[in-house]
Amino acid sequence: MSFTMLADPTRVRMLWALRDGELDVAGLAATANCRPTVASQHLSKLRLAGLVEATRDGRRMRYRLRGSHVRALLAEALFHADHQVTGTPTHD
Numbered sequence: 001m002s003f004t005m006l007a008d009p010t011r012v013r014m015l016w017a018l019r020d021g022e023l024d025v026a027g028l029a030a031t032a033n034c035r036p037t038v039a040s041q042h043l044s045k046l047r048l049a050g051l052v053e054a055t056r057d058g059r060r061m062r063y064r065l066r067g068s069h070v071r072a073l074l075a076e077a078l079f080h081a082d083h084q085v086t087g088t089p090t091h092d
Contacts, residue, residue: 006074006077010038011042011045011046014032015051016074017032018052019065019075024063025040025061028043052065
C-alpha cells in the first residue's frame with residue numbers, strides 16, 4: 001500500500017465513508033462532494049493500492065474497505081493529523 005493514497009482529501013473522505021460499511025459510486029461521490037466519474041477514478045486507484053475491494057450488486061459495484069487493518073490505519077492517520085492541526089500533545 002502506498003501512503004500517497006492518503007494524501008488526497010477526496011480519497012480520504014471516500015475511505016472514511018467506507019469505515020462503517022459498503023457504498024456504491026454514487027454514494028461515495030455524494031459523500032466526497034465530487035462527480036461520480038471522479039469518484040470512479042479515485043476508486044480505481046484505491047483498488048490498485050489494495051485499500052478497497054468491490055462486489056457487483058446487479059449493475060452497480062459496491063465498495064468496502066479491505067479489512068480491519070485498513071480501517072485502523074485510516075483512523076490512526078486521521079487522529080495523528082488532528083493532533084498536528086490542533087496542537088494536542090502526542091501520547092504513547
